Amino acid sequence: MKLLLTSGGISNKSIHDALVDMLDKPIAESSALCISTASYALRNGARLAWSFFNGKDSAPMTELGWKSMGVLELTALPSIGRDRWVPLLEETDVLLVNGGDPLFLNYWMQQSGxxxxxxxxxxxxxxxxxxxxxxxxxxxDWFVNWTPPTGGDETLGLVDFAMFPHLEHEMLPYNTMANAEKWAAGMKGPAYAVCDDTAIKVINGAVEVISEGKWKLLKS
Incomplete structure (x- = not known):
């Protein structure tokens, strides 16, 4: 699996080009499955999910011209047979995973299998x-809102670094570099602060920052 970890979606040419390079073929020849489970834990979550699916979100993801698209709802997966959805995953080229509440998303990533x-x-x-x-x-702790039954702030651990997204976003006045540094001081491993014009590409453990904006490795 190749990872393209963005703050604000495919927001500029550099991130777009990185995605195409990772796919090894044009987007128009690639299939996508979309996950917006995380949005439902937020206020107006259903509307946020719809704006993501219909391509009217301010952060480009679904509207890039994919050959085919589908919706994978994590909360539904435990109640249906794996033969109904695992083959779809094995056949698709890309998973597009929306924002929202990270711990809610992590919980359903685990519960769904x-x-x-x-x-x-x-x-x-x-x-x-x-x-x-x-x-x-x-x-x-900075990002804990919805609390899982077991508590804590643990997530999947498929990379060894953490991300502070939406750095200095005009709609998020608390996402300042100063607050990102306070957040990073409490993290155990590497920690990045990234703006919406920045993404982190991970292939076979190799990490590369792709940016047309502002980012900083706060803790290595």
């Missing part, structure tokens, strides 16, 4: 915000 499958999949995983954050070992 998708988390255990991810490392073996040959697709490109494209996360946005929470969809990227859950790849870390943990997200930090």
């Amino acid at each position: 998708l988390a255990e499958l991810l490392p073996s999949l040959k697709l490109v995983y494209v996360g946005m915000s929470a969809g990227s954050m859950i790849m870390a070992p943990n997200i930090g």
Whole structure:
């Protein structure tokens, strides 16, 4: 599995070009499955999910001209047979995973069984915000809103670094570099602060920052 971990989706040419390179073929020849489970834990979550699916979200993901698209709802997967959805994952080229509440998304990644499958999949995983954050070992107390039954802030741990997304976003006045540094001080491993014009590409453990904006490795 290849990872393209974004803060604000495929927001510029550099990130777009990285995605095409990871796919090894044009987007118009690639199939996508979309996950917006994380959005439902937020206020107006259903509307946020719809804007993501219909391509009217401000962060480009679904509207890039995919050959085919489908919706994978994690909360539904435990109640249906794996033969109904695992083959879809094995055939698709990319997973587009929306933002929202990271711990809610992490919980349903685990409960659905998708988390255990991810490392073996040959697709490109494209996360946005929470969809990227859950790849870390943990997200930090700063981002804990919805609390899982077991508590804590642990996430999937498929990479060894954590992300502070939406750095200095005009709609998120608390996402300052100063607050990102406070967050990073409490993290155990490497920690990045990234703006919406930045993504982190991970292939076979090799990490590369792709940016047309602002980012900083706060803790190595």
